[in-house]
Amino acid sequence: MEIETFSLSKTYDNGKQALRPIDISFRGPGIFSIIGLNGAGKTTLVRILATQLTPTSGTATVGGFDILRDTPRVREIIACVPQEARAVPWLTPLQTVSSYLMWRGYTYRESRQMALEALGRVGLSDEVRVKNRMLSGGMKRKVLVACAIASEAEVLFLDEPTTGLDHISRKDLWSILRDISRERTIVLTTHYLDEAESLSRSIAVMSHGRLLALGSMDDLRSMMKHPVSIRVYGPPPEVTLENGTVVRMEDGEQIFTDEGTAQEYVRVLISRGTRFYISPVTLNEVFESLVRGERGGEAHSPAD
Ligand SMILES: Nc1ncnc2c1ncn2[C@@H]1O[C@H](COP(=O)(O)OP(=O)(O)OP(=O)(O)O)[C@@H](O)[C@H]1O
Ligand SMILES: [Mg+2]
Missing domain, CATH: 3.30.70.250 (Malonyl-CoA ACP transacylase, ACP-binding)
Incomplete structure (x- = not known):
């Protein structure tokens, strides 16, 4: 799936220019990482691409669909884990993931099956029936990642999916993402640069709402x-x-x-x-x- 932005910019209502006109192009499958210091504009960019926020100017396409004109079509092919997302405390991981899948249109039986499989993949098989509020911070994060993985969405937006995960869980998640990215397109933001280096086919380096560099690790090095x-x-x-x-x-x-x-x-x-x-x-x-x-x-x- 291809992701392209065309002079995309965002100025928030308070006058903060979070994204200066930005032109990015990534052709999936594979992992496209966005890196940058706090406040660089990563989340703003991801939220616009995921149709959660409207740009101030310019536009973008996801899988050929325009985020402004074809918003419902874009939403059908994407799944996201927002940076601030929290699993509902009184649900279990199984209920969280399966209700998300039912909301996406799968039957009850399909949803449970797919949820169990995804929770197993992120290492939560033993916790599927424990209330989310009883899970550790990293486990809660994994529940949300399991939602995105379980969906068959072709484009996944993962805003700092590995923040708060222990070293081993992080590496385990890398191998899941690598696996998935063989067929699907993943837009990832992270502060772990070893993660971006190891996983990405292409990396966007952002600073103060600007794109400083874009390309493969080799391109950036050169x-x-x-x-x-x-x-x-x-x-x-x-x-x-x-x-x-x-x-x-x-x-x-x-x-x-x-x-x-x-x-x-x-x-x-x-x-x-x-x-x-x-x-x-x-x-x-x-x-x-x-x-x-x-x-x-x-x-x-x-x-x-
Ligand atoms: N709703 C909002 N209203 C006003 N300004 C905002 C809003 N959301 C973000 N900003 C500002 O826009 C800029 C970019 O924020 P953004 O969340 O996109 O950064 P980020 O790169 O995701 O940072 P982090 O690494 O901390 O998650 C920051 O200066 C931030 O203060
Ligand atoms: Mg952010």
Whole structure:
């Protein structure tokens, strides 16, 4: 399913410009992640795409349907887990998911069957009949994710689905999302950049309602002047780096540089027997650089 925005913007009634005109295109299936600091406009964008909020200008299409002109058609093909959603405390997970499915038009029998299966997938088989209010925060979150997974919606909007989940549950959910994303399109927001890096076919980096970058992890990396990271342990060699930035650490240094310089530097490190790790920069590093670059920071700014 394709998701496209056309000069989409949002200014809230109080005058807050949450989304500046933004043009995004993602062709699913797969996972499209939206990352950005608090207040960047991620939720605003997701809510507009999910037809919960009207844009101030521009429009968007989801699966070819216009969010403004074909709103009911868009709603038929999507499911969402909003950032602030809470499971109804006096229902059980089974009741929560199956009533959601009945509301989407499935029969009672189908809904129960599909709900049990989805709750099993998110690891809540033992809790299907426990009241939601008795569940931990992370378990409550999983109940809502199970609703979206259980529906056969072709496009899922998940606004911070893994916030509050423990490390193992988060990794388990990744594998479920990866699995689902083979056939369906998932729009995901997250503050866990390792998550976005590991799952996404495409990533939108937002800041102050603007799109700073859009593309695959490789695309984002190639925007960087210094796409290689070298972590040196122990006393660093007294060699001047042609290109790159060096961050001194207590136990060595962290270097960001280009591939050619990295190769030369690594030769020196090997000849001196210095311990080091070399890797492509992570999304964490790309993100930091983009956001700092936007603020006019000097440290490893993106390519001009
Ligand atoms: N209903 C509203 N009325 C006025 N301003 C709003 C409203 N909702 C959000 N905003 C503002 O719009 C901006 C973007 O908010 P949004 O919720 O989209 O950010 P976000 O990227 O999802 O942040 P977070 O990571 O904290 O969830 C913020 O400055 C926020 O204060
Ligand atoms: Mg948000």
